[in-house]
Amino acid sequence: MEKIGALSDEMIDIMIKKGAILNAQDKNKNPGSLDLTISDEAYRVEGIFQPRIGEKISELLKIIEHYPHDLLNLFEKDVSYLIRLKEKFLLPEDVYGYCNPKSSSGRNDVHVRVLADGVPRYDALVPAGFAGNLWLAVRARSYPIKLFPGETLSQVRFFNQDTRFDxxxxxxxxxxxxxxxxxxxxxxxxxxxxxxxxxxxxxxxxxxxxxxxxxxxxxxxxxxxxxxxxxxxxxxxxxxxxxxxxxxxxxxxxxxxxxxxxxxxxxxxxxxxxxxxxxxxxxxxxxxxxxxxxxxxxxxxxxxxxxxxxxxxxxxxxxxxxxxxxxxxxxxxxxxxxxxxxxxKRDSHYLDQSGPRLSKQFKKDQKTR
CATH class of the missing domain: 2.70.40.10 (Deoxyuridine triphosphatase (dUTPase))
Structure with a gap:
């Protein structure tokens, strides 16, 4: 009987080795997901958009007003940006994926959404067998932020079938x-x-x-x-x-x-x-x-x-x-x-989490005044 559900870290590793996921780093594998890394190609855009079926984001940018953004500069508050992600995908014909912001993005009020070539949905690598590039829409809501190439703000979980409980x-x-x-x-x-x-x-x-x-x-x-x-x-x-x-x-x-x-x-x-x-x-x-x-x-x-x-x-x-x-x-x-x-895992900031916990960018065990 064929096993169904979400793919594990070992199965993600196999996809990387077989070339179904390109430019992924081993350190970004999680037990049931893969962190996605930003590249140095970024643009300031007027607003967030979705491609039509079969339409590449790079082609869509030709008709959307945009301005190159150097990552040496800040990401301003309440301004929309689009960053190309380093990873590329040639998923097996029975595998699809959904994305979610990472904890550090969510806890710092940085809104991120993944846009995939030819997919008129946010945070989705669908249908199964997706092939193409990903881009990340970024909007800092509460304070300006500084990002560097290789930072991980979103992650993807892979599936071969929906097994959510009834x-x-x-x-x-x-x-x-x-x-x-x-x-x-x-x-x-x-x-x-x-x-x-x-x-x-x-x-x-x-x-x-x-x-x-x-x-x-x-x-x-x-x-x-x-x-x-x-x-x-x-x-x-x-x-x-x-x-x-x-x-x-x-x-x-x-x-x-x-x-x-x-x-x-x-x-x-x-x-x-x-x-x-x-x-x-x-x-x-x-x-x-x-x-x-x-x-x-x-x-x-x-x-x-x-x-x-x-x-x-x-x-x-x-x-x-x-x-x-x-x-x-x-x-x-x-x-x-x-x-x-x-x-x-030895490197998680949240292993001893009890009660509300700010992101890993904050010192642990602080006494507030």
């Missing part, structure tokens, strides 16, 4: 694989009172477990250099402390929060944050979405999950309270477990 599968896997925890308690399907009955899990907002429950972006003109690892929190954010009743969020502002629940992703599954619908309110709760196999699993399966960081922007003035529905995830099958699980 509600029945979720009910079984939830307990068998210990997918959801709260304060060392394994959550079963009967305890989940708010659900969409579509195979997804709705997670809630944590405003009570720690003194600092979130961060609000200051929206400064200070430059954020993605290559640094020594920023102070107060350079770009201010902490939000545990409220007595609720928090007031401003329309259009940008916040970092955490889920109340801890998510555990076993080796044979992958996970993704997906959009909440309008019944939950006028807000967006995430910009980075992929959660790799092994997240919160522990080195040998002893893990009891790990909370997820939320990147939240309300589109109206919003009052939020502890345990309010705030985000949504879906699980899907891996074709095979990855060679290296997320919790066995």
């Amino acid at each position: 509600e029945g599968e979720l009910r079984v896997f939830l307990e068998q694989h210990k997918l959801l925890w709260h304060q060392d308690h394994l959550v079963d399907h009967r305890e989940i009172k708010i659900r969409d009955n579509d195979g997804s899990l709705i997670l809630t907002l944590d405003l009570s477990s720690q003194e600092i429950v979130g961060y609000e972006c200051l929206g400064t003109d200070r430059v954020f250099d993605f290559s640094r690892r020594d920023y102070q929190i107060e350079d770009f954010f201010k902490p939000l402390y545990r409220p007595k009743k609720h928090l007031y969020l401003r329309n259009g502002a940008f916040y970092i929060f955490s889920t109340r629940e801890a998510v555990r992703v076993p080796p044979d599954l992958a996970c993704e944050m997906v959009p909440m619908d309008e019944r939950s309110g006028e807000f967006r709760s995430h910009y980075a979405g992929f959660i790799d196999p092994g997240w919160g699993y522990g080195k040998n399966g002893e893990g009891k999950g790990r909370p997820l960081t939320l990147e939240l922007r309300p589109f109206e003035n919003l009052i939020v309270r502890d345990n309010q529905p705030i985000s949504k995830i879906r699980f899907e099958r891996m074709i095979q477990p990855p060679k290296v699980l997320y919790d066995k």
